[in-house]
Amino acid sequence: MTDAVNKIEQPRGPTRRDFLYICTGMATLVGAASFLWPFIDSMQPSADVAAMASVEVDISLIEPGQRITIKWRGKPVFVVYRTDAMLAQAREDDGNPALIDPATDSERAPRPEWLIMVGVCTHLGCIPLGQKDSDPRGPYGGWFCPCHGSIYDASGRVRKGPAPRNLPIPPYAFLDDHRIRIG
Ligand code: FES
Structure with a gap:
């Protein structure tokens, strides 16, 4: 024991x-x-990269119907001030069962006259044409990707592949009636 x-x-x-x-x-x-x-x-972002994390855009000088491109985080962002006719065209296919990546126009543009999207094709990353009046825009009045022929409509929804998804909507907010912050 x-x-x-x-x-x-x-x-x-x-x-x-x-x-x-x-x-x-x-x-x-x-x-x-x-x-x-x-x-x-x-791995910490440098000061200039952090500064580019968001950009403010003065939209007061953009004319109805005009499309401008700004740079955000190295990517083009399309800002479109839509007219009633452009809006009507964008809404025409809300709910169309043939949409490749279904979304309504109001989901993509809560403030309907302003459409704001990252201008990078969701296939392999080319920049779609359509920002200039002289560009080909395809049959839906939107954007046309020259690399492999994808077509986006007036809401930035993909209507013909090979792109699999709509043009992405970046995070943004209206600071007031004249300024938006992207990012
Ligand atoms: S990168 Fe746009 S269709 Fe291929």
């Missing part, structure tokens, strides 16, 4: 060897952190 009791390991405090292990572990962690820091730090 006495032997059995004596064989039970008693909890012990940290020994000198434990202390050395702990010190070694901490040194390794500190070493790893200082080794990783340049990489972690290089």
Whole structure:
């Protein structure tokens, strides 16, 4: 009985060897952190990139019917001030079962006269034509991708592939009636 009791390991405090292990572990962690820091730090956006995370656009000088392109995070963003006729055309196919990527125009443009989209084809990333009056726009009055022939309608919805999805809507907000912030 006495032997059995004596064989039970008693909890012990940290020994000198434990202390050395702990010190070694901490040194390794500190070493790893200082080794990783340049990489972690290089992943932080630089000040100029952070500044481009959002852009403000003065829309007060855009004429009805005009399409302008601004740059946001290195991508073109199409801003269109739509007339009633353009709006009517954009809404014409709301609910059309043939839409490749179904969406209503009001889902894509909550403030209907303004259509704001990333101007990058969802197939392989070309920039669709249609921003200039002289550009080909396809049969739906929208945009035409010259790379492989995708066609987008007046709401930026893809109507003919190979593009699989509509032109994306970036995050944006109206700061007032004359300014929008994108990003
Ligand atoms: S990149 Fe636009 S259709 Fe291929």
